[in-house]
Structures are given as structure tokens and as C-alpha cells.
Amino acid sequence: MRRPWWLPLLLFTLAIPRADAQLTVQILRGMAESVPIAVVPLGWDAPGAAPYDVAATVEADLGRSGRFRPLPRGQMLELPHDAAGVDVADWRMLKVDYVVVGQLSPLPDGRFELRYELVQAATGERLLGATLPADRGALKLASHRVSDAIYERILGVRGAFSTRIAYVAVDGPASARGYRLVVADADGANERVAFESPQPILSPAWSPDGRSLAYVSFHSGLPAVYVQTLRTGERTRVSAYSGINGAPGFSPDGSQLALALSRRDGNVDIYVLTLASKELRRLTDDPAIDTEPAWTPDGRSIYFTSDRAGAPQVYRLGLGEGERPRRITFEGSYNARPRVSPDGRELAVVTLDRGAYRIAAVDAERGTLRVLTSGRLDESPSWAPNGADVIYATREGGRGVLAIVAADGRVQQRLAASAGEVREPAWSPFAR
């Protein structure tokens, strides 16, 4: 029997995709771990060696963030110094998405001019081009600023490479402990001791302008809260009530300090101290321990830890009249030390996760919790000012070190730290 004439026609029509069946592909999550980038050594158009390897610092910054994968210099086919010299086809062949080029030049006044450009290999488009002057001592900071700009241009988030971290370093034998309040660059370099004491130093907190630190010191024998201006070293005792004076936290405008005080009744509660007037206002009055206050970015609420429900959990208290604390965390038996993300949407907390203390991100509205770290004793989370990372203290080889985890949990890094025990990191705000 012969095939009907319409059979091939039918089969043919079957093979033709329907008009409404246009291929639509859902891209749900970027799997690429990092952005490949080439930071070409900057040109130096003067005799002698360049005073500073800007490209090396930029490369280290971007690589350390975990979000970039710098191309080793040895693999570069050419070393252009401006965007016009970038042959995007070559860089694409090297699987590089972005190329950073630049030039360092001496200025007549003895300073230097740092010029750099960012080129997108896919399109050849010049995404950045800037020139910044810097004296010799500021070339490192200038390099961090270049990293910030590149980071922001590519990722859409302001880089935090030029920010600083404060932490407490402890060293010496138990009989002769030395406590130091240290401020370092965000990469751990350039450590400077802000305050030193044989008595414990606790809970450093940055002022919103990044110029001062509040902290608890026992150097007088009793705990007291101090505010110290970093540039001058000038130190002011702001809270030395009887009993516990602890856990200072600056209000977003820097005019107030939230504190945990026990005062005379021995009951630790949250207070707000207005720095200029020394006026003290009690926020909570509960037989349980209320401590570790942290302001929301809008300054209208304070998160704090309380064991009023039997175990430490995070609460939020609106600062309006008559507002009452509202419990935020419900997942897990232990959630403490809340720190509010720069956008106010998340809290970094210490959570008890399967027998280990770890850093978690809590949705401020829904209270849902996402464990970010995997240590045994992770403590003291502090947000990077861009909200991309959280720095925290952890233990490694029996000693306290600092680590950084991306807010999405994807990237973890250890921070190079000097000898001794390192605790209670606090990430500075952006410099103003």
C-alpha cells in the first residue's frame, strides 16, 4: 500500500517547531565562582623602578575578595598601559572578562599621578578611566581605591578595600596578658595599636564617621565604656556606672550610644546614652539579661540579645513611645550578638548550629536563618560597609583568628593576622 501523500507533509510539519515554542531559557543562578580579570602592571614613565606596585595590590584585593580571579602576570600576552592598547581578542582568548591597565607618573611636586582604565573584553568598552594623585605614602590606599572602583563598576557593589578593621589582640602568658586594640587596613595590613592594656579590652565599635572607636576597657579595674578618637588618640570615658558597662553601639548619626548596663540593681538592660548631654535613657526593664544592642540604619530601632525566653534570642525594640520588644529569631536554641546589615534587611548573628557556634544571616522581617560559616566557635560577626561580607572571629589551630564570609555564603577567606589571639573584629564604615 502506498503511503498517503500527506504523510511526509505531516511529518514535516511535526518537525517544524511551533511559533510559540521559541526557545526560552531560564538562567536561575550564576555558577561562575569568580570573574576572570587581568590587572596589567602599570606603566612607569620615569627612570628607575616604580615607587609602588599598584597592580599587585589591586590584584591581591580583587583576588582576596573571592569574587575575582586575576590572571597571573606570567600568562599575559601583552602589557598595554591604556585602553587603546588593549586587544580584546587576545584577552578573550585568555578567557579574561575584564582588563585593568594604567600608568603611574611622577608629578613635579614630588607626588604621583595614578591613571587607570577598565576595559570589558567582551565588548571592548572602556568602563572606567580615572586619574588620582597620591603622595608616596598614600599609594597603597590609592591602590585600594582603584580596587574599590573596579569592584563597584563590575559587581554593582561598592568595594570595601579601602576600609579598615578594628579588633582586639591578646598575647603573652596568662600571668602577663597584654590586650591591644588594633586598627588595620581591610586586608589586615598596616596594623596600628589604638589602645593597650594589661586588662581586658572588649567590644570595639566604630563611630559612623569612622573616626572614633567605642570600646569597653577594664584598665581601671572596673569595666567602663570609652570613646577614642583614632587620629588623636584622645580617649573619653562615657559610661562607668556601677556594675556592668558593656557592648556599646553607635546610633547611625553618631550622637548616641546604646549600652548594656546593670547599674545598681544588677539587672542588665539596654540603655541609650546621648553623648553630648550624657543623658541616659533606659530602654528595657526585664529580669532577664538584655545585651549587645545594635541600631538599625534608620536609627528607629535597636536589636539586642535577651534570654528572657530562657535562652539567648534576638529581639527588636522600636524606639518610639510605648513600643515593646518583639522577638525576631525562633530558629535554634541560641541566637545572639545581632549586627544589622547596611541595608537593614539582615542580621548577622551567632547561632548554635548542631552543637557548634556559627555565624548566620537572619532575615530581619521574616526571622528565617541561614548559616554562613562552618567553624566550631565562630563569634563576633561584623558587616563590611558594603554588605557583601561579614568578618568574624574563629579558631584555627587552637588560636583566635579573623575570617571573612560572603553574605551569600559562597566565599570564605582567612585574614592574615599577627601572632597571638585575635578577637572581636569590627569592620569600619566607608571613609567619608
Added chain:
Amino acid sequence: MSAAVRPVIAPAGWSVALHLVLAGLLFVGLTLPQPEAPLEILPIDAMVVDQAVILAASRQRREVERRQAEARRREQVEAEARLEEAERVERAEAERLVEEQRRLELEQATQAKARADAEARRKAEQQAQAKAAAERKRATDDARLRAEREADLRARLAEEEQRTGAAFQGLKAQYIRAIQAHVEQRWFEPPGIGQGASCTVHVMQIPGGEVVGMRFGTCNGGEAMRRSIETAVRNASPLPPPPEPGLFEREIRLVFTPKEQKH
């Protein structure tokens, strides 16, 4: 009881019987038989007959003999006639029998022929009928077969369509997954993409998968997201080939909707 009687009569009985036997014997002896005299008459008596009488007798004897001969002859003739008649009858009977036989045979033959003819006719008719029936059957069979084949073909086509459709859908899904994985592996999703961000990109490819163009459709993501997508798409070139050439599309729509990472 009798024994008792017998001894009573025995002596007297035996004596009487003996006497009787003796008397009988005596009588027999006296009466012995003598030889019997012949009963036949001697022919001497006939010698006494005269000539005339002898003549008359001779004539009479001849007459008798003639009559006897005549009678014998007649008798013979009659016998012969009878025989003849018998033979004739017999022959006739035989002939009749033969005739009868022949007639019977003829009749039988005729009947046989008739029967044969009828049989032949019947057979012929039967054959004709059978043929007609076969013809009809063949015709219906053909029709049925055609119908069956058509139904079968239709079924096969439907199945083919379904199978092709399903296979098509399967291959298409496979193709989509391949592109998805290919692009996702090359997409660095920038941190801090806002919730609900979504960008549609129309990607133009040529056979071989080389991306020759792209343009953004609706996109509420920021510049970093756009840039990351642009880079991902450029880096994804060449796109993976379709598992079936017919699936190739010059324009593919990529929808970047970052999975919400925050709870």
C-alpha cells in the same frame, strides 16, 4: 407285605405254568407247515386261437403300434413344440430380461447422467456462487483491509506524531538545559542583586552556535547585572548545538532571574 403274599401262592402257580408250557409244545409239533402250489396260468391255452384272430390281432397290434408311434411322434412333436415353446419362452424371457436389463441400464445411465449433469450443474452453480461469494468477500475484505490499513496508518501517524512530539519536547528540554547550564556556568551573578530582579536577553546565534548579537529586553536589574549578563552571553559563545538540527533557533530568549538567595 408282598413277600408275605408270595410264599402263600408259589407252589400252585408254578405247576399251572408248567402244564401250560407242555401243552403248547405238543400243539406246535402237530401243526408243522407243508410246501405251497404255483399260482401262474400256463400259456397252453393261447395255442388254440385262429389266423384271423391272429391277423386282426396283428393289425390291431400294428394299429396300436402306429397309434402308439403316432402318439409317440405327436408326443415328441408336442414335446418338441413344448420344448421349443419353452425355449422360446425362455429366450423371450432372456431377451426380455436382457431388454429389461438394458432398459434398466439405460435408465440407470440416464439417471446417472442426469444426476451427473445435475451434480455438475450444482457444482458449477456452487462454484459460481462460491466464486461470487469469494468475489464479494474479496471485495469486502479489500475494503476492510483498506480501512484497517488506513486506521493502522492513522494510528501509526498519531503515535508518530505523539512520539515525535514527545521526543521533540524532550529534545527541546534537553537543548534548553544544555544552554542553561552552559550560560549559568559562565555567569558570575553579582552580589547584592535585588530580589525580583529579572532580565530578558535576546541572543542571536548562527548555526554552529556562535553568538552574533544580543539585545536586552525587559530588564529591571542594575548595570552590574546587565554587564554580568553581557559577559556571560559573550563568553557562552559558541552556544551548545541542539541535539536535533531542527531545534536550532537563530534567536534564543534568555531570562536571567537569579534564584533568591536570601530567605
